[in-house]
Amino acid sequence: MADFLIYALLAGCSVAMLAGPLGCFAVWRRMAYFGDTLAHSALTGVALGLILSVNVSLAIVLFSLLLALALVALQHNSSLASDTLLGILSHAMLATGLVLVALFGRGRVDLYAYLFGDLLAVTPADLFTIAAVAAVIIPGLIAIWRPLLSLTVHEELAQVEGVAVVRTKLLLMLMMALLVAVAMKVVGVMLVTALLIIPAAASRRLARSPEQMAIGASLIGMTAVIGGVASSFVWDTPAGPSAVICAALAFGLSLLRPMPA
Amino acid sequence: MSTDTALVAGRQLSLAFGNRQILQDVDITLMAGQIVTLIGPNGAGKTSLVRLVLGLEQPTGGSLRRRPGLRIGYMPQKLHLDPSLPLTVTRFLRLAHNDRAAIAANLALTGVDHLANSSMHHLSGGELQRVLLARALLRNPSLLVLDEPVQGVDVAGQARLYQLIADIRDQRQCGVLMVSHDLHLVMAATDTVICLNQHVCCQGHPDNVSEHPAYLELFGHSATAGIAVYTHHHDHDHDMHGDVTNCDASHCQHKDHHHG
Numbered sequence: 001m002a003d004f005l006i007y008a009l010l011a012g013c014s015v016a017m018l019a020g021p022l023g024c025f026a027v028w029r030r031m032a033y034f035g036d037t038l039a040h041s042a043l044t045g046v047a048l049g050l051i052l053s054v055n056v057s058l059a060i061v062l063f064s065l066l067l068a069l070a071l072v073a074l075q076h077n078s079s080l081a082s083d084t085l086l087g088i089l090s091h092a093m094l095a096t097g098l099v100l101v102a103l104f105g106r107g108r109v110d111l112y113a114y115l116f117g118d119l120l121a122v123t124p125a126d127l128f129t130i131a132a133v134a135a136v137i138i139p140g141l142i143a144i145w146r147p148l149l150s151l152t153v154h155e156e157l158a159q160v161e162g163v164a165v166v167r168t169k170l171l172l173m174l175m176m177a178l179l180v181a182v183a184m185k186v187v188g189v190m191l192v193t194a195l196l197i198i199p200a201a202a203s204r205r206l207a208r209s210p211e212q213m214a215i216g217a218s219l220i221g222m223t224a225v226i227g228g229v230a231s232s233f234v235w236d237t238p239a240g241p242s243a244v245i246c247a248a249l250a251f252g253l254s255l256l257r258p259m260p261a
Numbered sequence: 262m263s264t265d266t267a268l269v270a271g272r273q274l275s276l277a278f279g280n281r282q283i284l285q286d287v288d289i290t291l292m293a294g295q296i297v298t299l300i301g302p303n304g305a306g307k308t309s310l311v312r313l314v315l316g317l318e319q320p321t322g323g324s325l326r327r328r329p330g331l332r333i334g335y336m337p338q339k340l341h342l343d344p345s346l347p348l349t350v351t352r353f354l355r356l357a358h359n360d361r362a363a364i365a366a367n368l369a370l371t372g373v374d375h376l377a378n379s380s381m382h383h384l385s386g387g388e389l390q391r392v393l394l395a396r397a398l399l400r401n402p403s404l405l406v407l408d409e410p411v412q413g414v415d416v417a418g419q420a421r422l423y424q425l426i427a428d429i430r431d432q433r434q435c436g437v438l439m440v441s442h443d444l445h446l447v448m449a450a451t452d453t454v455i456c457l458n459q460h461v462c463c464q465g466h467p468d469n470v471s472e473h474p475a476y477l478e479l480f481g482h483s484a485t486a487g488i489a490v491y492t493h494h495h496d497h498d499h500d501m502h503g504d505v506t507n508c509d510a511s512h513c514q515h516k517d518h519h520h521g
Binding site: 027028029030146149150152153154156157158159160161200201204207208209210212213260 | 312315316317333335337340341342343345346347348349352353356357359380396400406
């Protein structure tokens, strides 16, 4: 098999594996909009990375983190509904990113690749970045799994039982920001949320426990990525969007199964 | 009551959000082995007072002391579980304390051990309350805080649930703070009723509070039957129609507020 295919599969499957459990929390905690906002703002991160001449992945992560913190602060001090606030930020950030990239990235940035991913162009350096992100997310998620689940079920009950609620939620956002930064390479800014939400939703009816749902989401996401890469190789379709279609098909299939008791 | 041995002692507690005063100069003492029931109209600040006791909110005035190392078992009023989250009863309880033997024992105690492997999404109102109570008991707390523990439960079920709470208090000698959803139904085993409307209108034994002018003013004379008290077989010595004594002055903080 060609190297670029192996890189594409490794990168795509790693990101889908990480997106499984994080996507479950996005679904359980109704953070789909939040994921969108993070993803859309990543383009501004790309532009800032180019302008300031720092590593683009690092720029995306830092900018996403900053945005996540700003969101938390805004949600506590705003009279606007959370989804309105996220909608404003999300699209303002996307527009800012598009303008900045047009101004400063002309000739240096393949905008289409950032918007919709370019899995077949993954390099060994990208794989290294993904591995580093996985090395943070996997142990981190295991460490906070129970408190995070507990506060997802009932935040105040968790707090009375001694869960450090604010810290745990911040850690979840940190991990989401890290994932978004690497998922961009796979499916692009526009479809990052799809990679989070769809495999998790598809896994719901197959699972009787949160852990089963998370693992199921990882497996479905990885299968979808393999399908996307295969489709890209055989029919020359864009790999990221093809993977999202595969995930959506899996979700459709899952609906045939009745809700478990 | 000595406050030295109190599980929780709040003095002159006040809580305000911006210009809105929620609670004013509230005294509350929770002792081991005693059941305190909060009653009061909607918006009286019952839930806010509970949040202060739980430490979820900080008072804007007054002092609140918890006994060092105090372990609180909390039963929230509602559980909004997203339907996308698959969760069995046992898994739900493991979130609080991952000890399967303790989980089985507490599910048996609250009478829902047959539901251990059921989905949390398929419980009836009464079953859910019992599962929540089992979770509150799981970490062997010295104070139980129950926010409207019998809501969504039919009348016969309410009596059984109150009986269960009284039995748990008897066995474990834990303190209990309870918010009552129904002004007129307060369990017989309650030691102290605190009638709250921003401040403490009156407090005392259920039999006495029901005759207190502040209570009558707050809830109207239609409540002349007073607080209907669930009695149970441990409590034959309760004097349901006994002395009509108003709260003594030290217990009453009734001021010149008009309650409307």
